[in-house]
Amino acid sequence: MKEYELEVLEQYDMEVKSTRRIRGAFFCDTNEGTMLLKETKISARRAPLLYKLLSRLETEAGFQVDTPVFTKNGEFLCAGRDGTKYMLKKWYAGRECEVKREADIIEAVRQLARIHRNLSWQRNFDDIEESFSFVGRLPEEEVKRHNRELRKVRAFIRNRVSKSDFEYLFLENFEKMYALAEKVTARLEGEECRKLFWESIEKRLLVHGDYNYHNVLMMAAGMPAVTNFEHFRMDIQAQDLYYFLRKVMEKHQWDVCLGRKMLEAYQAVRPLTVSEKEYIALNLAYPEKFWKTASSYYHSNKAWIPEKSVEKLRLSVLQAEEKLDFLEKIFTLNLQVPVV
Structure with a gap:
């Protein structure tokens, strides 16, 4: 992970133990579980609604979904020094659905x-x-x-x-x-x-x-x-x-x-x-x-x-x-x- 991407993770109030790059994102092993740091084009206006939707699906209906995580400043989006917007989301240790199965x-x-x-x-x-x-x-x-x-x-x-x-x-x-x-x-x-x-x-x-x-x-x-x-x-x-x-x-x-x-x-x-x-x-x-x-x-x-x-x-x-x-x-x- 590049230095400016590590700076993005520093905007979150959690300990990051290790990271692993995948296409357009990073798996992050943290003290609060597995997270995914991903580039996003979602607007600042839409992001809080996404959080509200997913948090209710998770807490009230019991679904496992990739709910966004707040930054230290209470935001859902953070930017790297190159201007790229990122969102940190909960992730799960599952395998991708296999289309042939x-x-x-x-x-x-x-x-x-x-x-x-x-x-x-x-x-x-x-x-x-x-x-x-x-x-x-x-x-x-x-x-x-x-x-x-x-x-x-x-x-x-x-x-x-x-x-x-x-x-x-x-x-x-x-x-x-x-x-x-x-x-x-x-x-x-x-x-x-x-x-x-x-x-x-x-x-x-x-x-x-x-x-x-x-x-x-x-x-x-x-x-x-x-x-x-x-x-x-x-x-x-x-x-x-x-x-x-x-x-x-x-x-x-x-x-x-x-x-x-x-x-x-x-x-x-x-x-x-x-x-x-x-x-x-x-x-x-x-x-x-x-x-x-x-x-x-x-x-x-x-x-x-x-x-x-x-x-x-x-x-x-x-x-x-x-x-x-x-x-x-x-x-x-x-x-x-x-x-x-």
């Missing part, structure tokens, strides 16, 4: 459902009136932004005189992938999804905001620990389940059996409404990987396109059929879009 995945889904039952603005911030700054966006807003970027990529490639393999492949598959994107967008703009969003806001339901297997620690005993709540907001809670399901299914080639088990595990703790299921299915149906690969290309140096990018684009098209088959079997969602 079914038992880990199922338990992580159960834990998400348990946490969702305790996540609401009213439950955690009943003494704070201002909440409008922590509201998510309408269901269709994100996909509309993706659609606009896909059209920009198509226009850019069409105007290129000499085209690469990636560019030919993109144009060859654009129409069918964009047709799918448009169908999903139209459904997300529908009355049911918008009603679900506004009901979630009215009930002031909160989401984790980045629930993936990297943020779930499997403990030797008891329930998993859950970390990195920095993106919490008021939104449709099924958004967390959609994101986790997508991340896992991409690693399991859209395995219908595992997908069904994950939904059953969640619903055994917190049943999903018909609208929530449709919302999850529509978000999964969107050609996310096709857009993401195209976006990466558009914002990169286009003079040289790695072969890996071509393979990613090709895979995104091939997996679309697997994904729609999965959605029809799990959610009975049929968008009737030919993808091959």
